Amino acid sequence: MSSAELTSAQAERIRRIRRSGAYVLLGVASAVFLLPFLWMVTTSLKSDEANLAFPPQWLPDSFHWENYERGWSGSLPFTTFLMNTIMITALSMLGNLVSCVLPAYAFARMRTRAAGVMFAALLATMMIPREITLVPKFILFSKLGWVDTYLPLVVPEFFGVALYIFLLRQFFTTIPQELIDAARIDGASxxxxxxxxxxxxxxxxxxxxxLFSFVGNWNQYLEPSIYLRTTGKFVLPQGLAMFTDQYVNQYNQMMAVALVSMTPIVVLFFLAQKTFIRGVTLTGMAGR
Incomplete structure (x- = not known):
């Protein structure tokens, strides 16, 4: 075997070792991140006695699927909370799309100094902590009589989100200008x-x-806790907080309800995983 072939074989062996090491590290990291989720699953299937056992046991002696029914159909109306969450999330997603597409297209295709200044001002709003605007927004919505309604949670979503406008603008810039010029020649507005x-x-x-909008609104707890006062109007995160207060030691039922609440997010991510990753990747490439 020549020295060139030997060097090539050694280089290939080194690449395989590095690749194997990377896979091992990723596997260990994945296992670490999955441990809390696995603990939720096993705890949701434990009996009341195993729930409080010490030292804690990872696997239940028997599977108690009734914890899901007991937790969901208990004294709190989680079905109502679920419907409220679905409604708010759907309207917020619609508002985000409608309000962010138009300015993103304008920022992507306008070639003026004013557009650059306005886009810089838009990005500057992303540096303002959300907590700073809570009090002024509450004063405004209370004067409008919107407290204990869904309007403070839905209406602001129809006025644009700086992050979403930025992401869409970056993606729009990857679309060839020739397509737009051809459409304009054909008389399209x-x-x-x-x-x-x-x-x-x-x-x-x-x-x-x-996906960003769905996850953000589905898990939203702070603002619903500020504006919603009637139990029948609460969302799932508020219901989980109430469950924690009422059933301090019922960790099995608590984990069961939490798993049911997070199931739509997990399912949506796996269904849209390829499209989501492709969208984020192309958006990041646009800025280069």
Whole structure:
């Protein structure tokens, strides 16, 4: 075997060792991150006695599927909380898409100094902590009589989110200008170009925005706790907090309800995983 072939074989062996080491590290890291989830699953299937056993046991002696029914159908109306969460999340996702697509298209295709200044001002709003705006927003919505309604949770979503506008703008810049010029030559208006050309080509970015919006609104706890006062209007995170207060030692039922609440997020992510990753990747490449 020549020295060149030997060197090539050694280099290939080194690459395999590095690749194997990377897989081992990723496997260990994945196991560490999955441990809390596995603990939730096993705890949700334990009996009341095993739930309080010390030292804690990882695997239940027998599977108690009734914990899911007992936790969900107890004294708290979790079905009502679920329907409220679905309604708020769906309206918020719609508001995010409607309000972010138009400014993102304008920022992507406008070539003026004013557009650059406005885009910089938009990005600057992302540096403002959310907590700073809580008091002014509460004063405004209380004067409008919106407290204990869903309006403070839904209406602001129709006025744009800086992060989503930025992501969509970055994706729009990857679409060739020639397609837009051809549509303009054919007599298409800007709204028609946006609807017929840009949006069909931007499905990955739109899917990423929908996923971000879904997760953010589904898990939202702070603002619903500020504005919603009637139990029948509560959302799932508030219901879980109430469950924790009422059933301090019922960890098995608590974990069961928490797993049911997080199931839509997990299912949606796995269904839209490829599209979501593609949208985020192409959005990041646009900034280079």
């Amino acid at each position: 800007e709204l028609r170009i946006l609807w017929k050309v840009m949006l069909p080509l931007s499905k990955p970015a739109l899917a990423a925005i929908c």
